[in-house]
Structures are given as structure tokens and as C-alpha cells.
Amino acid sequence: MSIPFFPPDLFEQDREVLLDLLHRIGTAHEQRFILGEHTARFEQLLRTELPAADVIACATGTSALTLTLRAMGVGQGDEVVVPAFGCAPLASAVAELGATPVFTDIRPHTMVLDPDLAEAAITPRTKVLMPAHLFSVMADMPRFTALGRAHGLRVLEDSAVAQGAVLGGRKAGTWGDAGVFSFVQVKSFGMPGEGGAVVTDDAELARTVRLLRNHGQDGRTRFLHHRIGYNSRFDEIQAAFQLHRYDGLAARLERRARIAEYYTEQFTPLADDGIVPPPTGRDGRCYYVYTLLADQRDALRAHLRARGVETHVYYPLPLPRQPAFARFAPPGRRWPQAELAAARILSLPVYPQLSDAEVERIADAVRAFVPSRQLADQEAR
Ligand SMILES: Cc1ncc(COP(=O)(O)O)c(C=O)c1O
Missing domain, CATH: 3.40.640.10 (Type I PLP-dependent aspartate aminotransferase-like (Major domain))
Structure with a gap:
């Protein structure tokens, strides 16, 4: 499922x-x-x-x-x-x-x-x-x-x-x-x-x-x-x-925060492998969705989909690169961190209805990407 x-x-x-x-x-x-x-x-x-x-x-x-x-x-x-x-x-x-x-432009890790x-x-x-x-x-x-x-x-x-x-x-x-x-x-x-x-x-x-x-x-x-x-x-x-x-709002927010904490704990060791979770802690955190940064975002996304985990890319383009807003992008101006975020960002499900088993399945699927990626890199060489 x-x-x-x-x-x-x-x-x-x-x-x-x-x-x-x-x-x-x-x-x-x-x-x-x-x-x-x-x-x-x-x-x-x-x-x-x-x-x-x-x-x-x-x-x-x-x-x-x-x-x-x-x-x-x-x-x-x-x-x-x-x-x-x-x-x-x-x-x-x-x-x-x-x-x-x-x-x-935004800050590189927090993306705000x-x-x-x-x-x-x-x-x-x-x-x-x-x-x-x-x-x-x-x-x-x-x-x-x-x-x-x-x-x-x-x-x-x-x-x-x-x-x-x-x-x-x-x-x-x-x-x-x-x-x-x-x-x-x-x-x-x-x-x-x-x-x-x-x-x-x-x-x-x-x-x-x-x-x-x-x-x-x-x-x-x-x-x-x-x-x-x-x-x-x-x-x-x-x-x-x-x-x-x-x-029920406080309880639903608490459930979101706990799921997010579990993800972050599971993903923190993956930083050297190009998967970076959001900053830890509770202060100033909001978990409408849970967003990580991945060097090989599209491959990770495909890997998760193959394992039955749906994800979202918010947003695939920085705002100044949108056709609708191009006239507000002065020629020559660059927003390098926004570009990087758009290329690396990936959001995982974090809603309170997720069962513990589903949360573990999502985290395990992300963690399983690292060995499979290394294998793919070796095969490519
Ligand atoms: C940061 C931000 N501002 C404003 C809005 C607009 O809210 P609404 O969809 O209710 O118009 C959104 C919607 O997703 C949003 O993410």
C-alpha cells in the first residue's frame, strides 16, 4: 500500500x-x-x-x-x-x-x-x-x-x-x-x-x-x-x-513534531551522503510538511515512489524564475540559494494520521536510498 x-x-x-x-x-x-x-x-x-x-x-x-x-x-x-x-x-x-x-535570497539550510x-x-x-x-x-x-x-x-x-x-x-x-x-x-x-x-x-x-x-x-x-x-x-x-x-489542534501539532523529530534523528547521520534534514529542536519549527535537502533529489524521489512513499517538491523553481514574475527579476541578478533549494528540496508526509509503522517505513525508505545510491554510483563507474 x-x-x-x-x-x-x-x-x-x-x-x-x-x-x-x-x-x-x-x-x-x-x-x-x-x-x-x-x-x-x-x-x-x-x-x-x-x-x-x-x-x-x-x-x-x-x-x-x-x-x-x-x-x-x-x-x-x-x-x-x-x-x-x-x-x-x-x-x-x-x-x-x-x-x-x-x-x-534565502538562508541555505533553513531556506527562509x-x-x-x-x-x-x-x-x-x-x-x-x-x-x-x-x-x-x-x-x-x-x-x-x-x-x-x-x-x-x-x-x-x-x-x-x-x-x-x-x-x-x-x-x-x-x-x-x-x-x-x-x-x-x-x-x-x-x-x-x-x-x-x-x-x-x-x-x-x-x-x-x-x-x-x-x-x-x-x-x-x-x-x-x-x-x-x-x-x-x-x-x-x-x-x-x-x-x-x-x-484537538495542540495534539495534532504535537504528533507532527514527534514524527518530525523521529525523521530528523534518523536522517542526521545521512548528511555526508547528501541528505540533510531540517534544523533540530522545537523552537521556531513548523511541520506543515517535513522538508529535507537531497543532492540527488529526483533519484531519491523515484526511489521513495518505488517503495510506495509519495513526496512533493515545493517548489521546483525560485519565484524570480517563474514566467509570471520574470519582469521583477532584474537582468544579471542571481539568487543562488533559492536555486539550490529548488534543485534539492523534497517534502515527506508528516500528517498526524500516519501510524508509527508508516512513519518508520518512510524513514527506512529514505535511509535505504544511501546504499542503493552508492551501488548505482559504483555500477556507473
Ligand atoms: C507561504 C504561503 N503564503 C500564502 C499562501 C496562500 O494561502 P491560500 O492558499 O490560503 O491562499 C500559501 C499557500 O499555500 C503559502 O504557503
């Missing part, structure tokens, strides 16, 4: 609750399906738990980035420092507002935005620094918040993949002037659909994001549009489902 990269039964355990919510909210007298009491309670729960002064639930993590950048006043002619390696919305959310994503290079990328046009937590590691938020203060810039912390991670006692999403989460199904606090949130202690920023998520209306007077906004509203059934699932 093959082990899929993401679990095929994501919400099976909560099936009855979900069906009941669908029926209850679907047939309730008020017929309220977006931005109702469940969304308000979900926002309140996150506010208390993070803690943060405000949380605004919205349609997607991408939309959370757009709303926040707009609320920070980013527009034509502005620059936003973003990692050269990561998901497309890091660049598209900036570009869509007429601003320029300034691609900046390099704060020294980010500082060097600051120009008089820079408005926002936008570090993103990547697949096993949070960005160096103490450095980025210090940089933001020193240069008078806003810091937008992309925590889309890092819900529940903690760095220096402070939760992901609460470090920047604003942070964002994604709740798309496979994320650590995913749900059966799309959703996101903006987290901030800045009351004015929160007020603007709230207006922008619902066509510029303030939630009191309908059809009075204070700003040109978006339709980025949150679903009531999903909010109720998240309220239900929050209780």
Missing part, C-alpha cells in the same frame, strides 16, 4: 459534526452563511489563544496578504522585500497592487528569507518587509521586527503554513505588524475548503482590513461603501467547524 503525501481521510473523524453543522446552519432561521456569529466566535477564539488584539477571518491566505498590503498602503511605485523562494502569492499579492516584489540580504535590499521605495515561514522553519522574526523598527518599515509575517508554531515563547503570526494564516484543507489547521485570517495588534490596520474584506462596508450600515474593497468573507459552516476542531 502506498503512503499518500496528504491523508485521504482529512476530516473523517469529524464527519458527523460536519454533517450536523451543515444541516443546522443550512436550515437555521436566519440563513446566515458568511460573517455571522460563528465567524465572530472563531475570530475571538484566535484573539484569545494567540493572543492578539485583533483577528480578521477572510476568504484565503492569499487574500489575507492582499488585504493587509492594501491596508498598509502598498501601491504603485512601492517595493516589498519578499523571499526568492516560496509560494506564488508572496509575489503576486504585491504585484497585483502595482508594487514591486523585491526578490531576496535572509535578514542580512533583506536589509541590503531596502531602498527609499521599500514599504514592507515580508518574511515567510517555510516548511519546517520559522523566519528569523526577532531580526525582521528589529529591521522594521530600524528602517521605519512595516513587517508582514506570512504564517500561512505555520499555525501553532512558537519562536522564543511567541506564536507565529503575532511577530509582525500583521501576520496571516491559511486554513486551506491540508494546512496544519486546515478545514474542508478555503479560508484565511489577518492577525494584528494595530487597531487602525484591523479596521481597514475589516472594511476591505467586505466591499468597503463597515458591518453596521449595509450598502454604504467607505473604500473600494473585495469580497473576502468567511464561511459560517467552516467557522463553526474550526471552533470544534481547535481543541
